[in-house]
Amino acid sequence: MSQLELYPYLPRLSDEALKEFTDWCVLKQAAEAGFELVTDNSKLLDLEPAYYIEELVDQFIQATRNTIEGGMAALAAGKQADNHGLQGIAIVVDFISLYIKFLVPKGPKNILPVDEKLAQAEQEQFDKLCEIANKYGVNLKN
Secondary structure (H helix, E strand, O other), X not given: OOOOOOOOOHHHOOHHHHHHHHHHHHHHHHHHHOOOOOOOHHHOOOOOHHHHHHHHHHHHHHHHOOOHHHHHHHHHHHHHHHHHOOOOHHHHHHHHHHXXXXXXXXXXXOOOOHHXXXXXXXXXXXXXXXXXXXXXXXXXXX
């Protein structure tokens, strides 16, 4: 199984595009797997994109980390993201995309084998990142 790595593309995107991708990861992809987040919107209002991303990620981590699945996913995602050498908000987006990718196979709505679900989650993330990048005028497939 080949892995679709997102981290080389993240620094090419604006904070707005990264915010949109993070929203999708946290509020759509994770929810489809059964990890729904009720956000505290009062903490998200009027934040610049980078601060919005940090706050949304923090809320999601706080809501999911106290499970065995959450702890294992956080450990794996943190270790992998640290090795990617990103800076700024891109490292936060890298971490949360990995964290959610590792959570998805454990989700209560998953009926596929783990390897298949990981591959599917990777492909969904890559496709969504490309879609958002195109919306902001960046072609990631070249």
